[in-house]
Amino acid sequence: MASFINVYGSPRVIPLLVLGFASGLPLALTGGTLQAWATLSGVSLQNIGFLTLIGTAYTLKFLWAPLVDRYAPTMLGRRRSWIFVTQILLGVVIGAMGFYSPSDNLMVLAMLAVLVAFLSATQDIAFDAYSTDVLRKEERAAGAALKVLGYRLAMIVSGGLALVLADQWLGWSNTYLVMGALMALCAIATLLAPEPEVVARAPRTLAIAVVEPLLEFFKRPGALSILLLIVLYKLGDAFAGALSTTFLLRGAGFTGTEVGAVNKAFGLAATIVGALAGGGLMTRLGLYRSLMLFGLLQALSNFGYWVLAVTPPHIYSMALVVGVENLCGGLGTAAFVALLMALCKQEFSATQFALLSALSAVGRTYLAGPLTPPLVESIGWPGFFVITVFIGLPGLILLRMRRVEIDALETVR
Incomplete structure (x- = not known):
């Protein structure tokens, strides 16, 4: 405490x-x-x-x-x-x-x-x-x-x-x-x-400010795999959330009032609690263990939507699922943003953070958004949410493979 x-x-x-x-x-x-x-x-x-x-x-x-x-x-x-x-x-x-x-x-x-x-x-x-x-x-x-x-x-x-x-x-x-x-x-x-x-x-010149952030980053060991990790880490979360409101309304059968009250208001509160808790827990766990634990939790929390997809609609079950999913998502977000910060060299932090954060949106924008509708249409909501759990695993596997580089970031101020 x-x-x-x-x-x-x-x-x-x-x-x-x-x-x-x-x-x-x-x-x-x-x-x-x-x-x-x-x-x-x-x-x-x-x-x-x-x-x-x-x-x-x-x-x-x-x-x-x-x-x-x-x-x-x-x-x-x-x-x-x-x-x-x-x-x-x-x-x-x-x-x-x-x-x-x-x-x-x-x-x-x-x-x-x-x-x-x-x-x-x-x-x-x-x-x-x-x-x-x-x-x-x-x-x-x-x-x-x-x-x-x-x-x-x-x-x-x-x-x-x-x-x-x-x-x-x-x-x-x-x-x-x-x-x-x-x-x-x-x-x-x-x-x-x-x-x-x-x-x-x-940077001494604008040319250095444009080129050097990229050169500095790609000189690091495992630079490409770190970039891939940034794309994959929250990909399962992105797929699960892409049509979550549509699922709760059409797939699970909740009313607009119920979804608005629980998914928006209660979900937002759970995200905030998760982010704050993540910030506190990371002081004890460190960056790598936090990324692994929180990433695993945010992947497993997608199972809750599967439960909603195969059971009759009930406001309390939706509140529990939405609360847990957003809580775990908030934990993962806190650790992920901390990772982006740790990856930036102070001299070029504006450019490197802007590039890394733009890269982190690639999965949500170009993969989750376009691919979610055809997946749901082909396998249905229950099967889709099971798949989102497994979509989150490659990022965790890559995180385990890059543990040395992640641990090395802990030695930097």
């Missing part, structure tokens, strides 16, 4: 809660919340579909991550300066969105949303690099957990709460003004956050 309190009470860990909140706040404001505003304003379905392209910046952020590594304002240090500047600009631009209406100025509003997405993605680059640089090795999982917690809380505020405020209290324009002000207030945490204990020098 004492080690749990100590790691979460670290002055390097605590600020990540607010910085994680700032990282997650803009996403819904340019995504689901903006789409809801446009829908209620009578915008055509075709134009609403166009708004989904706004989030492209989050996918492509690795393209300008070398600029964040190479250049930085100087007032608050290499990473915090970028975070502070983007937070202030985000506050201004999000607030500016409140002065326009989707029904009258959709193009202007969309352009402002694109700018928000770009600034938000840039903030993410700098924030991921900062958290990688500032945390000691024993604090990485706790830092990852607070990042997840802050991000999830922000999604609730800018998603669900924003819709309630706009509908019942403030209206859309004032809601966006409030969200902009909240974003700007997060900059206070950036001012108070500490600098890393060891500050690496920025």
